[in-house]
Amino acid sequence: MNNQEIAKIFHEIAVLLEIEDVAFKPQAYEKAAMGLEALSEDVEKIYKRGGIKELEELPGVGKGIAEKIIEYLKTGKIKEYQQLKKKTPVDIEELTAVEGIGPKTISILYKVLSIKNLKDLERAARAGKIRRLENFGEKSEQNILESIEFLKRSKGRFLLGEILPEVREIYKKLKNLKEVKKISLAGSLRRMKETIGDIDFLVVSRQPEKVMNFFISLPGVIKIWGKGATKTSVRMRQGYDMDIRVVAGKSFGSALQYFTGSKEHNIATRKLAMEKGFKLNEYGIKTEEEVYKKIGLPYIEPELRENTGELEAGLRGKLPKIIGYQDICGDLHCHSHWGADKNKAIKQIENFVRLAREMNYEYVGISDHTKFLAIEHGLDEKQLLEQKKFIDKLNQKLKIENCKLKILCGCEANIMADGSIDINDKTLAKLDYVIAGVHSQFKMNREKMTERIIRAMRNPNVDIISHLTGRIIQQRDEYEIDFDKILKAAKETGTILEINAYPVRLDLKDSNIRKAKEAGVKMVINTDSHQSEQMRFMEYGISQARRGWAEKKDIINCWSAEKMLGMLK
DNA sequence: GCCGTTTTCGGCCCGACTGTTTTCAGTCG
Numbered sequence: 001m002n003n004q005e006i007a008k009i010f011h012e013i014a015v016l017l018e019i020e021d022v023a024f025k026p027q028a029y030e031k032a033a034m035g036l037e038a039l040s041e042d043v044e045k046i047y048k049r050g051g052i053k054e055l056e057e058l059p060g061v062g063k064g065i066a067e068k069i070i071e072y073l074k075t076g077k078i079k080e081y082q083q084l085k086k087k088t089p090v091d092i093e094e095l096t097a098v099e100g101i102g103p104k105t106i107s108i109l110y111k112v113l114s115i116k117n118l119k120d121l122e123r124a125a126r127a128g129k130i131r132r133l134e135n136f137g138e139k140s141e142q143n144i145l146e147s148i149e150f151l152k153r154s155k156g157r158f159l160l161g162e163i164l165p166e167v168r169e170i171y172k173k174l175k176n177l178k179e180v181k182k183i184s185l186a187g188s189l190r191r192m193k194e195t196i197g198d199i200d201f202l203v204v205s206r207q208p209e210k211v212m213n214f215f216i217s218l219p220g221v222i223k224i225w226g227k228g229a230t231k232t233s234v235r236m237r238q239g240y241d242m243d244i245r246v247v248a249g250k251s252f253g254s255a256l257q258y259f260t261g262s263k264e265h266n267i268a269t270r271k272l273a274m275e276k277g278f279k280l281n282e283y284g285i286k287t288e289e290e291v292y293k294k295i296g297l298p299y300i301e302p303e304l305r306e307n308t309g310e311l312e313a314g315l316r317g318k319l320p321k322i323i324g325y326q327d328i329c330g331d332l333h334c335h336s337h338w339g340a341d342k343n344k345a346i347k348q349i350e351n352f353v354r355l356a357r358e359m360n361y362e363y364v365g366i367s368d369h370t371k372f373l374a375i376e377h378g379l380d381e382k383q384l385l386e387q388k389k390f391i392d393k394l395n396q397k398l399k400i401e402n403c404k405l406k407i408l409c410g411c412e413a414n415i416m417a418d419g420s421i422d423i424n425d426k427t428l429a430k431l432d433y434v435i436a437g438v439h440s441q442f443k444m445n446r447e448k449m450t451e452r453i454i455r456a457m458r459n460p461n462v463d464i465i466s467h468l469t470g471r472i473i474q475q476r477d478e479y480e481i482d483f484d485k486i487l488k489a490a491k492e493t494g495t496i497l498e499i500n501a502y503p504v505r506l507d508l509k510d511s512n513i514r515k516a517k518e519a520g521v522k523m524v525i526n527t528d529s530h531q532s533e534q535m536r537f538m539e540y541g542i543s544q545a546r547r548g549w550a551e552k553k554d555i556i557n558c559w560s561a562e563k564m565l566g567m568l569k
Numbered sequence: 570g571c572c573g574t575t576t577t578c579g580g581c582c583c584g585a586c587t588g589t590t591t592t593c594a595g596t597c598g
Binding site for chain 1: 570571572574580581582583584585586587588589590594595596597598
């Protein structure tokens, strides 16, 4: 998409202008870049429809930047960018990724030592050349080397589902300290972003020194820096960094609001505060509710704080009542592996049932792969009916035991290249519900893939489309689809879109969830569990739904079994 | 370069920390 490419250029222009010491323009380009990144529609489409006028309506885009967007669309380049780049021909993306290196440092490194990229930088640092620069020293050189090491090792961000369980253990330890009066997670982890950069803890304590000492002696800490009275940072062996901040109880609310972010949300809230005639900082307010109230806003859930319209919605009293973490009545996507080993599968189903009861679910749905996926021992028609029979019996047994849980029998069938389903309609019709998903031939062109999925939706037995875009976070891109067209077809056919809670999938992503909700398309949050403990991934699906502004009415497994089944095809 | 319920000029989020200096610029969140 053009948006991401242009956004990247604008980010770089911002850095290059800062190198040139130009005032205020860098922020303008930065803002425009962020606006473009958040945009779900291709700017080319917008330009073709509404010309420069509609481009100028985009956030952060005025006449000058609109003209640059058009220049890029027409010629594939932006002249001013190329001129700036000629003056400072360095790999900005690589160098700014190094912690502690910004525009001014890049400029000096290039002018004095001709450093253009990460390789040059590492070589110069190893040769002891950095420390001889003015305003640099041994410490700065050491920090650069360590940052490069960290970059090489961690490759950036961690999956929410991989990091949250570990962090919760640490959180518990901190909370149990008698010196800790109050504690909260902050940052992107509190906002439940799908990937997390680093971990932030916010603590109220009268003895910060003791808390800091405990923090730096946690098992797994391999590096400590910035140890002060209010803040300390550590690096963990697993490769991520953690910050802890201690504040006074009377400032907990303002600090929590501030350190939860996002940065964009904070900038916007501070601007709002200024319009009301006062300054917002991280001190002096006890609760977050009061912080928002002061600016004339209702409380905004952390998952909504991305400056994607939540402030405007709050001002107009139009914030959604997003779904809660306790609102789920069941999970419809659990694999028993019936085709691989029936006896094991029976045990597996019993485990799903046990966990579903523990999680207070009203229903749990077994949906094994079907025959096209031989590698997953997918079930054929006969096996599906056999499994259905078994589940019917198990339901009767549960009923006799006076257990309210209902087991549903579905499947996750394959959408073939032509959009047909690999199981016959007669069999599909006998199941409680049918999920269908794309599991092969991901590299189709956009039109074909869109047609393929829409044809599957038109099958009167297909109730749910699983992991619609097929992405695997940090591993595989989404396949190309026309999402708007698919939404229209989903609405027409009454097909439900899945929000897959599996940590590497989280598919639909937040912006797509929001679009689906706006289009009136219903969704279901499923874990895609391949073992019973994975049913606990539900939390990540819920957070994703919350980040997509979804409400209970949008998510069919927030509903009773009766209502939910009643709305399927 | 963008923006506007003090709107076409004059502002632009704000504070902590670092490493280098000896008073502060740069970076970060």
